[in-house]
Amino acid sequence: MSEDKKTLLELKKLKKYFPVRRGVYIKAIEDVSFSITEGEKFGVVGESGCGKSTLGRVILQLYPQTSGACIYYGRTFDEMCPKYFAKEIAKLPQYQKKADEYFKKSLEIDKKADVVRIEIDALSARGSDKEVKKEAQLAKKLSTLEFRSKELKKDASRQLREGSRTVGSLILCKDLPAVQELFSKAQKETVISSEKIHKYRDLERHYEESRVAGNPDENIKKEMEDITVQIKEHVAAAKAFRQEAWDTYHGKDILPITERCLDPEYQKKLDGNYETGINLGKLTKPEMRELRREMQMIFQDPAASLDPRQSVGKSIEEVYKINTDYSAQLRKEKTMDLLEKVGLKREHYYSYPHALSGGQKQRVGIARAIALDTKFIVLDESVSALDVSVQAQILQLLNELSDEKELTYFFITHDLGVVKHFCDRILVMYLGNLCEIADSKVLFHNTLHPYTQSLLASVPRLTLNQEHSTEFVLEGDVPSAMNPPKGCPFHTRCSKCMDICKKEKPPIIEKEPGHFVACHLYSQE
């Protein structure tokens, strides 16, 4: 992973629990954080029930996340203005006020606590029974007061943290309304540019229609170019407003809301919270729908994802019908082009799914996924149900498409052979937890986590008469995600289990650059 590549998607402490009944949850995903760069083929491996499919679906917001955030950088705030963002800007002074309130309250309580402390000191000098009793009472009171003040301080910094998501450390600025105004101005520019994007799409449609009709209208093409320039201008303006706010107010006129506020380290931390991407979980339905043009999914069973009563052409056209205003003729033409692109014939437009082989059906699934301006595709075991020779064909097609259209794949599979040769980076999951994450070459040469090692040992090999190592063959099954084992989730089946594994959850550490592992074997060094 090179440094200059842009991040496309970032997961922050993502959690997904499915409620079973009161108080009982299936903990499908536990605190998973990582990021995917643009154009990357990111593989996820694990046994069934490890949460890999759930992860793919949560990213696409097909399931709402329980907590944590999925942040998408395919578009920035300058290009798209989600409603939640405007609300956040309006709420900024509120955050500041509340933080201030909480902190002041905590200071008052601190004062009360000081009084109690003095009382205690005065008492303990003597020491009759009655006074010992009273001392105990006061000590109890003191600890409640201390606790309350601590909580209030936490609340205060929580408010600031929330605010810093939208404006970074500017939340501490004295002149917050001015900051707010600049951000709102940026927001307005964004609204205009998103309107222009719609206009652009309209023009594009007219142009495409005229192209299909046989005489491409060059005037429209020109107009489209103009609009592109305008969009760019508005985006730049929005960026400039934000930059202005940043330049004028960053690090200046800081309100000493809490005692830490003047600490540059703390300010840096708040700046780190600043989000430029779009938090998918907070989008409204129509906004998410707009983004689905770029984020798509291909399923495992191609037969189940196609309507048996709809011809292949109609199935693909549906994408255009729902998302665009293309005319019937244009839709058909586009569909035909797509069919050719995924290695099918134009005649397949009229055939029905039952007449296609498994590989061909999967090609239709791929065609549907790339029909619009797709950037990111979740492939959920998309080649697992196919025969090896067909599987190889589909993988080759996916490779070609990613080069051509700069697609980013989130490739879910249980087949280590496939990920090794197809993916750039691999995440190994177990019971909803991250085990290991590394570049695919590194993962196979320097396997760290015992679970990854045993997964690798279990893969059937093509070579004969090899020593069948039984060292890493796993006993038993994956425990239930309803009550996962305490400590490291893998300790019940791990051959290198230590005492600490049963008690504490291992932290995720970076063993070598880009190679993260969650295992106590490496955390002690």
Place this chain on the structure above:
Amino acid sequence: MGKVLEVKDLVTTFRIDKKEYEVLRGVSFDLNENETLCMVGESGCGKSVTTLSVMGLLPNNGRIVSGSIKLNGQELTTMSPKELNTLRGKQMGMIFQEPMTALNPLLTIGRQMTESLMLHKGMSKKEATETAISYLEKVGIANPEERLKQYPFQLSGGLRQRIMIAMVMSVQPSLLIADEPTTALDVTIQKQVLVLLNKLKKDVSTGVLFITHDLSVVAEIADRVIVLYSGRKVEEGTIEQIFAKPQHPYTVGLMNAVPNVDLDEFDIQPIPGTFPNITEDIGGCRFHPRCPYATERCRKEVPAELETEPGHFVYCHKVEEEQSK
């Protein structure tokens, strides 16, 4: 070593839209005692139809047209359904891909395991329960007594498949047919099941006919291999012969398509074209439309059997021409 199963020139057809289509076009093979024979091929090549023909479980529109199937010397093709019924389970057992659909969800494991023992072996309920417990132990299941009282939905996929194996093996059949038994399982569980099958085969001295599309599973378990393509055998040989010196272009293509975990550099090399439908009429060698070496002769003549080494049979004009040079 006695021959458990002899299949000769088996032709099975299916009726689709009032027309008969050949699904198996003359398949022959033998299976010895204590041997695992793997049948490999893409879906639609006739692997499953072969097993169904042997078991006498073909669907209503399928029938065996010619050829013979002999189990321990007994001819199966001419047997009445009633006679076949007494053989199934007793002399030949089958393990399916999806254990959940093969187990009855309404009966306990114990009931299902003892039923076949009492029926085929004439055991009393007590004896049957004891045998069931000993076999559950053999397949590595802890607390077998407890498990006998449980229902299939209470067990995980790997456990269910192990119980299926215990159930089939407890009757000590001379032929075990395993139709993709590990395809629905995770790699870790797959490994457990494969190790187990290998162990049990030796204990019970059964011939195993193992159907799979995964060549790497073949490498783990097989003694001999048959490669099927579109209803015909294209290559047969011992595991060493097939993996060290694959002869038929189709076998070679299959090998190259498997993403190998042990290799660092690997180019995905698919076999071009698509697998033919059984309704397609392809003359000569069925593989010629996808074969890079296809000649005029391949389009017209069905290749004859050629023994390149003792026990290694290939059906290919190209190999034959190279040999005769």
